[in-house]
Amino acid sequence: MLRHIDTIAALATPVGTAAIALVRISGPEAARLVRDIFGETPVARLARHADYRDVAGMLLDDVLFTFFAGTASYTGEDSLEISCHGNPYIAQRLLEDLLARGCRSAGAGEFTQRAFLNGQMDLVQAEAVMDLIQARSERALMAANRQLRGALGRQMTVLIDGLLLTLARVEAYIDFPDEDLPLEDRALVAEQIADVLRGTDRLLATSHYGEVLRHGIKTVIIGAPNAGKSSLLNRLVGRERAIVSPEPGTTRDFIEEVINLGPHCLRLIDTAGLNPTPGAVEKLGIGKTFEIAAEADLFVVVVDVTSPTPLLDKVLSDRFTVANTVVIFNKTDIRSPATAMTEEFLPGLKATVVSVSAKSGAGLEALRMTLAELAEGLAPAMGDDVVAINARHARALGQARADLAAAAQKLEAGEAAELLASDLRGALVSLGEISGKVDNERMLDALFANFCIGK
Numbered sequence: 001m002l003r004h005i006d007t008i009a010a011l012a013t014p015v016g017t018a019a020i021a022l023v024r025i026s027g028p029e030a031a032r033l034v035r036d037i038f039g040e041t042p043v044a045r046l047a048r049h050a051d052y053r054d055v056a057g058m059l060l061d062d063v064l065f066t067f068f069a070g071t072a073s074y075t076g077e078d079s080l081e082i083s084c085h086g087n088p089y090i091a092q093r094l095l096e097d098l099l100a101r102g103c104r105s106a107g108a109g110e111f112t113q114r115a116f117l118n119g120q121m122d123l124v125q126a127e128a129v130m131d132l133i134q135a136r137s138e139r140a141l142m143a144a145n146r147q148l149r150g151a152l153g154r155q156m157t158v159l160i161d162g163l164l165l166t167l168a169r170v171e172a173y174i175d176f177p178d179e180d181l182p183l184e185d186r187a188l189v190a191e192q193i194a195d196v197l198r199g200t201d202r203l204l205a206t207s208h209y210g211e212v213l214r215h216g217i218k219t220v221i222i223g224a225p226n227a228g229k230s231s232l233l234n235r236l237v238g239r240e241r242a243i244v245s246p247e248p249g250t251t252r253d254f255i256e257e258v259i260n261l262g263p264h265c266l267r268l269i270d271t272a273g274l275n276p277t278p279g280a281v282e283k284l285g286i287g288k289t290f291e292i293a294a295e296a297d298l299f300v301v302v303v304d305v306t307s308p309t310p311l312l313d314k315v316l317s318d319r320f321t322v323a324n325t326v327v328i329f330n331k332t333d334i335r336s337p338a339t340a341m342t343e344e345f346l347p348g349l350k351a352t353v354v355s356v357s358a359k360s361g362a363g364l365e366a367l368r369m370t371l372a373e374l375a376e377g378l379a380p381a382m383g384d385d386v387v388a389i390n391a392r393h394a395r396a397l398g399q400a401r402a403d404l405a406a407a408a409q410k411l412e413a414g415e416a417a418e419l420l421a422s423d424l425r426g427a428l429v430s431l432g433e434i435s436g437k438v439d440n441e442r443m444l445d446a447l448f449a450n451f452c453i454g455k
């Protein structure tokens with residue numbers, strides 16, 4: 001086990017927003033600090049009520065502290081948690097006092113980094129902690145909890161074990177250069193490699209959903225100028241977020257807001273209206289609309305029923321499907337939509353149509369339900385052990401995939417076992433990086449730097 005010689009301290013709660021603040025300390029000096037500050041012999045996992053006096057003897061606060069011994073702590077080393085009153089000034093004074101007593105300020109994610117380095121969790125679980133802190137929807141929370149409890153780790157173990165078995169079989173022939181891999185072994189190895197490839201692909205296929213869970217479902221609101229896109233965004237967000245104006249072309253920049261619908265989190269993006277004869281600034285906005293639409297998960301197409309809508313550009317409408325698009329007939333407080341309207345404006349599109357009035361709020365609930373259903377459809381059907389990988393996992397899996405494919409090809413071409421083994425070993429290294437069998441210190445530092453201070 002790695003030993004950290006310094007003891008770190010940090011505030012683990014948001015400053016100034018809570019009644020109680022938690023100051024966290026981890027490292028070899030934790031037990032001494034209990035004795036020095038509170039004059040008590042540390043007893044593990046026992047909450048103690050005490051006065052906090054600084055080194056100069058000044059009474060700072062009335063606190064609750066808990067000591068955690070050795071591996072029975074989050075970080076895997078002696079730790080101390082002090083709950084003080086949630087006054088940023090008090091918390092600051094406590095932290096300053098702890099520094100005066102020999103602690104050092106913790107870096108971002110340093111507690112979790114220590115937990116990882118001390119073997120309390122693997123890298124995938126450490127990332128799950130970050131996902132938990134940042135989860136904005138029930139689905140994201142569920143996925144993070146599953147990952148924290150080892151769901152992805154288990155699937156990685158299956159892949160790695162399969163690959164180790166294959167490698168062992170191939171390596172057995174390396175020492176006998178005269179002997180080729182016998183035909184029956186060849187078939188078996190080919191089958192095993194294909195198996196690992198399938199597993200790798202299954203995980204890689206969750207990458208986009210992972211993105212959706214971590215950052216929200218990218219939902220773009222598009223339509224002609226003045227169709228009521230900004231009004232609709234405001235309705236869905238529940239406040240006046242975007243400027244609404246009778247003057248067409250008001251929204252030139254992009255307004256992004258996060259909303260929750262049932263267990264889902266949507267990132268709503270209000271775009272510049274698709275004006276067929278735009279001015280210069282408007283043109284820039286429209287270009288950006290196309291860029292955003294190219295990566296969108298869901299489309300909300302707004303049609304103003306009171307005025308003819310220009311046909312949407314084919315580049316856009318080609319991306320619309322029943323599964324990703326809802327067509328809104330807006331301003332129904334003024335006029336009822338003609339039934340032939342969708343066919344007229346979006347020929348051939350079989351998407352759900354919802355009539356609303358962004359002005360009165362009529363139809364908004366139906367729209368929310370439709371959006372929630374579309375969001376539900378984005379989740380991969382994977383049963384209980386659903387995992388959703390992140391960008392780092394996807395990179396490593398992609399590398400492993402390339403090595404595995406190369407190995408399969410070499411096997412097919414009858415190349416030497418040694419060359420085959422080298423590819424398989426490469427794949428093994430890449431898969432190992434996911435749970436953290438890595439010696440790349442810089443990569444680890446970068447990863448934990450994404451955490452917040454105190455975690």
Ligand SMILES: Nc1nc2c(ncn2[C@@H]2O[C@H](COP(=O)(O)OP(=O)(O)O)[C@@H](O)[C@H]2O)c(=O)[nH]1
Nearest residue numbers: 226227228229230231244245246331357358359
């Ligand atoms: N009567 C009525 N007016 C609406 C409705 N939705 C939007 N408007 C009006 O239409 C104009 C353009 O709305 P806005 O949301 O800025 O449209 P955008 O250009 O598509 O973002 C504004 O004057 C809104 O008040 C609606 O449902 N009913």
Ligand SMILES: [Mg+2]
Nearest residue numbers: 229230250251
């Ligand atoms: Mg607008």
